[in-house]
Amino acid sequence: MKKVTIVVIALLMANLGFSQTSIGLKAGFTSSGLSNLEDSEFAEYKRGTGILVGLIGEFGVNENLSVVAELNLQQKGYKTNTEFEFLGIKTESEAKLIFNGIEVPVLLRFTTGENFKFYGNVGPYLGYAMGGKIKSEVSFAGETESGEGKIKFGDEPGNYMGDDLYFDDSFNRLDLGVYVGAGIQKDLGSGALIVDARFGLSLTDSNNTDEIYPNGKPDGYDPNKFNNFTISVGYMISLGGE
Secondary structure (H helix, E strand, C coil), X not given: CHHXXXXXXXXXXXCCCCCEEEEEEEEEEEEEEECCCCCCCCEEEEEEEEEEEEEEEEEECCCCEEEEEEEEXXXXXXXXXXXXXXXXXXXXXXXXXXXXXXXXXXXXXXXEECCEEEXXXXXXXXXXXXXXXXXXXXXXXXXEEEEEEEEEECCCCCCCCCCCEEECCCECCEEEEEXXXXXXXXXXXXXXXXXXXXXXXXXXXXXXXXXXXXXXXXXXXXXXXXEEEEEXXXXXXXXXXX
16 A cells, blocks of 8 residues: 555656646545445434545646546545334434545546536546544433444454444455546636546445455355545646646
8 A cells, every 4th residue: 555655646746748737635525335234124324424635646648638646535434323112212323434544546537628627537546444433322211322432443452341443354444446527627826626526436345255254255245335425626736748
């Protein structure tokens, strides 16, 4: 992962002979979920929301085609709501899990227009989960209790009673996927304002099946893949080019 980061930073900081080079920053919001979380009689799953911030490099191939490389800090996750009643006592709980990760998309961008431009993006991304946070709220017999902790990777300490949530090697921290989306770009001042919307679909299972099923996956196994929608606003500054 360190090698990937170094390569992307080098791309963002150097003019590699493309016709036009621009760099910029962006920030926005994410909405994400997992593919095989289905509602049941007692549980309901919802998409989680988060934020993203990133560094952008755009390298023009010609007037309409460019390569965009990004280095993003991005959140993905989901929410669960459960409700059941036992012996006349109603119990409700809500939990929100948000994973913090580094993500490196490399996209082909086709642009049309002059001062006000429209573009489309498509390309792969590589992500890596670094940690996260969990928030929970439980209501039992009229009493409500809230908790907040961190998401950590590794084995849970023995007899641990805290609010942190530990994921062991059964969780796949590496995420490879594809983005497709579109946006608009408007010349503003010495640079350009961009508004970008895209949908991302993971191609990797968030479950480490080699760890969970050492003797092979069971028949009918359904991979658990992240999907996410992002919308962001950024500002690009041209560095010139050939």
